[in-house]
Amino acid sequence: MYQVIARKFRPQCFEDVIGQGHVTTVIKNAIDQGKIPHAFVFSGPRGVGKTTVARILAKALNCGQGLSSSPCNVCGICQDITASRAVDVFEIDAASHTGVDNIRDLIENSRYAPSIARYKTFIIDEAHMLSRSAFNALLKTLEEPPAHVVFILATTELGKIPLTVVSRCQRYDFRRIGVPEIVRQLACVADAEGVDIAEDALMLIALQADGSMRDAQGMLERVAAAGVGGITPQTVEAALGLVGRSTLHDLLTALLNKDAPSMLAIIDEVYRYGYDLSQLYRALIEEFRNVLVLKSGYEDLAVPREEKAFLKDIGAGVALHDIHRYVSVLIRSEEDFKYAGLPKITLEVILLRIIAAPDLVDIQQLIQGTAGRGVPQALAPKHAENDLAAYQRPPSTIPRSWEGFIAYLRDHDQLLHAIISKAGRVREEGNRIVLEVPSAFLAEQVQQGRKEIEKKAAAFLQREVSLGVEVLADTTAPSIKPSELRAQALKSPLVKELITEFNGQVKDVRPKE
Numbered sequence: 001m002y003q004v005i006a007r008k009f010r011p012q013c014f015e016d017v018i019g020q021g022h023v024t025t026v027i028k029n030a031i032d033q034g035k036i037p038h039a040f041v042f043s044g045p046r047g048v049g050k051t052t053v054a055r056i057l058a059k060a061l062n063c064g065q066g067l068s069s070s071p072c073n074v075c076g077i078c079q080d081i082t083a084s085r086a087v088d089v090f091e092i093d094a095a096s097h098t099g100v101d102n103i104r105d106l107i108e109n110s111r112y113a114p115s116i117a118r119y120k121t122f123i124i125d126e127a128h129m130l131s132r133s134a135f136n137a138l139l140k141t142l143e144e145p146p147a148h149v150v151f152i153l154a155t156t157e158l159g160k161i162p163l164t165v166v167s168r169c170q171r172y173d174f175r176r177i178g179v180p181e182i183v184r185q186l187a188c189v190a191d192a193e194g195v196d197i198a199e200d201a202l203m204l205i206a207l208q209a210d211g212s213m214r215d216a217q218g219m220l221e222r223v224a225a226a227g228v229g230g231i232t233p234q235t236v237e238a239a240l241g242l243v244g245r246s247t248l249h250d251l252l253t254a255l256l257n258k259d260a261p262s263m264l265a266i267i268d269e270v271y272r273y274g275y276d277l278s279q280l281y282r283a284l285i286e287e288f289r290n291v292l293v294l295k296s297g298y299e300d301l302a303v304p305r306e307e308k309a310f311l312k313d314i315g316a317g318v319a320l321h322d323i324h325r326y327v328s329v330l331i332r333s334e335e336d337f338k339y340a341g342l343p344k345i346t347l348e349v350i351l352l353r354i355i356a357a358p359d360l361v362d363i364q365q366l367i368q369g370t371a372g373r374g375v376p377q378a379l380a381p382k383h384a385e386n387d388l389a390a391y392q393r394p395p396s397t398i399p400r401s402w403e404g405f406i407a408y409l410r411d412h413d414q415l416l417h418a419i420i421s422k423a424g425r426v427r428e429e430g431n432r433i434v435l436e437v438p439s440a441f442l443a444e445q446v447q448q449g450r451k452e453i454e455k456k457a458a459a460f461l462q463r464e465v466s467l468g469v470e471v472l473a474d475t476t477a478p479s480i481k482p483s484e485l486r487a488q489a490l491k492s493p494l495v496k497e498l499i500t501e502f503n504g505q506v507k508d509v510r511p512k513e
């Protein structure tokens with residue numbers, strides 16, 4: 001229903017089409033030189049001006065004042081084309097077949113001369129949806145095109161149009177329209193319509209539109225209908241049901257501070273308000289990307305000024321490779337999130353994963369995985385598997401037992417998991433949990449992490465936990481001091497390579513069992 005602005009502000013000449021200069025210049029030149037191809041393909045995302053340019057082109061070809069790259073827009077033919085009632089200009093929506101019963105017959109009949117206009121002009125929207133027989137008729141016509149026929153195929157999915165057809169057309173690729181251009185155009189529209197809206201609010205709409213002018217205009221219309229008086233970014237958020245920027249920023253802050261409780265509280269709030277979690281997910285990726293880009297020294301971001309300052313600020317305290325890792329976890333997990341039956345839990349688990357991101361690379365596994373092969377490739381597949389395991393298993397299904405705790409740690413604290421999963425046997429005596437470990441070395445490690453393990457186990461098991469460690473009597477493990485082990489590991493050429501390859505750090509070294 002939000003069509004009023006779109007129609008009212010549809011450009012009527014090539015010069016008014018925004019952001020597609022690479023297309024309009026070439027078309028104008030062709031017309032001025034009288035070199036008119038028989039068929040055009042306009043490809044590109046939705047709402048960027050394909051139909052608009054097709055109609056202007058139809059006028060340019062048929063204007064009563066003569067073939068011209070600046071059609072008059074006042075003659076009968078121009079006006080008929082604007083109003084979609086020109087007898088020789090056929091607008092066909094291949095997706096819905098509206099208005100034309102049989103597209104194939106129509107295309108086949110194109111050999112009869114136009115009644116008034118210079119060219120019989122076919123504008124076929126969503127052309128990739130044409131039936132097979134229609135494509136065949138089209139192909140037949142394009143193989144021996146009558147002089148008076150012009151086809152303009154518009155499509156959002158170029159790949160679905162047969163190559164035999166595309167290769168007989170002149171092809172123009174329309175682009176997404178940039179945020180600044182959209183903002184400028186929305187400002188003109190708002191001005192003309194007497195809508196009082198702040199520039200930041202326009203920016204927010206433009207960011208949301210993902211390059212589509214039609215979508216941007218539709219959103220402006222909705223926002224204007226919802227608000228009275230001056231429209232702020234908050235008005236836009238409320239009218240479009242967007243997760244607020246401030247909420248998004250709080251979430252970003254919580255993630256970068258590794259503050260799981262705040263993060264979970266924010267997700268909970270967003271969820272309870274009924275906001276679209278996938279929009280939040282997308283926004284989060286975008287914001288991380290912006291932090292990354294700013295940190296890499298690229299300043300030309302299409303975001304409001306204060307937002308840029310905030311992103312710069314928050315990025316200052318975090319290492320570049322950490323943000324890299326966050327973004328890649330989010331991007332890698334996007335598919336899983338999209339198809340998740342439990343989107344909220346899935347989102348929580350993914351974000352907890354980011355917070356508990358594996359700072360520790362298990363060198364031992366890496367060495368085992370890569371030794372003899374010479375290629376450090378153990379990292380990526382291993383993590384991908386863990387990722388999957390993490391969100392295919394919702395937290396609620398993990399039993400509240402010691403085994404459950406270990407499973408929980410695998411997803412949430414890889415360091416502790418690496419330590420305690422090596423315990424040989426576990427004995428429970430009331431609140432006391434005794435780990436029987438195979439080496440003095442491991443015992444020492446458990447001792448070092450004891451406070452932390454007790455705290456987490458208590459929270460997970462929802463009871464008090466006191467941890468004991470016993471070294472199994474029959475251990476034969478040699479007792480190398482951890483510091484020596486570390487020095488040895490650091491000398492290994494493979495480890496050195498891994499450190500440079502993955503920008504890694506050695507945080508922990510354990511002996512081979």
Ligand SMILES: Nc1ncnc2c1ncn2[C@@H]1O[C@H](COP(=O)(O)OP(=O)(O)O)[C@@H](O)[C@H]1O
Nearest residue numbers: 006009010018046047048049050051052213214
């Ligand atoms: N490049 C553009 N410049 C100005 N307005 C545009 C542009 N692209 C789209 N619009 C606006 O969006 C509306 C729909 O555009 P349309 O040409 O039908 O998009 P498409 O055919 O690519 O989906 C137009 O009526 C116009 O108001």
Ligand SMILES: [Mg+2]
Nearest residue numbers: 050051125154
């Ligand atoms: Mg269109």
Ligand SMILES: [Zn+2]
Nearest residue numbers: 063072075078
């Ligand atoms: Zn005209």
